[in-house]
Amino acid sequence: MSRNQLYVRGLRDSVPMLVGIAPFGIIFGTLAGVGGLSLWQAVGMSMFVYAGSAQFIVISLMGAGASAVVILLTTFIVNLRHVLYSATLQPQVQGLPQRWRLLLAFWLTDETFAVVQRYYLVHGRQPLAHWYWLGVASALYTCWVGSSLVGVLFGQAVPDMASWGLEFAMLATFIGIVVPLLRNQPQIAAALAAGAVALMTWSLPYKLGLMAAAFSGIAVGVLLERRQSPHPQDASGKEVHS
Structure with missing residues (x-):
């Protein structure tokens, strides 16, 4: 284009x-x-x-x-x-x-x-x-x-x-954009974790709950992706565990 x-x-x-x-x-x-x-x-x-x-x-x-x-x-x-x-x-x-x-x-x-x-x-x-x-x-x-x-x-x-x-129109728009992008288990789990933390920390000052929710979602998503990814193998074909 x-x-x-x-x-x-x-x-x-x-x-x-x-x-x-x-x-x-x-x-x-x-x-x-x-x-x-x-x-x-x-x-x-x-x-x-x-x-x-x-x-x-x-x-x-x-x-x-x-x-x-x-x-x-x-x-x-x-x-x-x-x-x-x-x-x-x-x-x-x-x-x-x-x-x-x-x-x-x-x-x-x-x-x-x-x-x-x-x-x-x-x-x-x-x-x-x-x-x-x-x-x-x-x-x-x-x-x-x-x-x-x-x-x-x-x-x-x-x-x-x-x-x-x-302002609810903005929230509805975000939901419509984000939800179709959740295509696998780590992504869905990350979104759910972030949403749960956001609800639990909404009363924190300075919108710190937003940062807590973001980091929680990232942590959950990264953890699940690592658990689902295959273990690397050495030259002999054996799995290498760190």
Whole structure:
């Protein structure tokens, strides 16, 4: 596929995520306006921070009068999951110019990772696949910034929008993307373990439960894959046990 075809396909494949991002962004814009941020401050945060959950936390901490140090440390902890995302996708961007890697790194979010990783799992590594990533990321970024703007401008006209539960659309979209990718026992077990740990640790501060769930899922998946893989053999054909 050509660059343009991959880019357009990325735009198209991002559409299900837009259904969840748009209401989420509107809610953020509404809360930012209620919290005292100006139009440009709220939209600027979406443009230059571009981290949904971290932005909500910043609004909450600012309203509580937290110091800049507390805000920075909290958002750092919340966004640690991106280390896992970047480590997973790093082999796919090897050899790309630094300008490409910096751009794609800035646009790496939960939603972008879900769509792009699914593409790589199905199609493997391709020389021009970063154009697909660019299509996905640019669509999601535009939607987030645009919906934040709508929230700031019009969100307060709708009473108590934050309590409508519109963010569930994002969860439903993630479930629809992830579940079809669970094709073997280690993957299913990893997902179940991560889900169970997430439920047990949901009350931890700074979204530490999310990190605990991620590492638990990884540990279970790796353990089961190692148990299922055949033992290596030496030159005589005998199994070698470590």
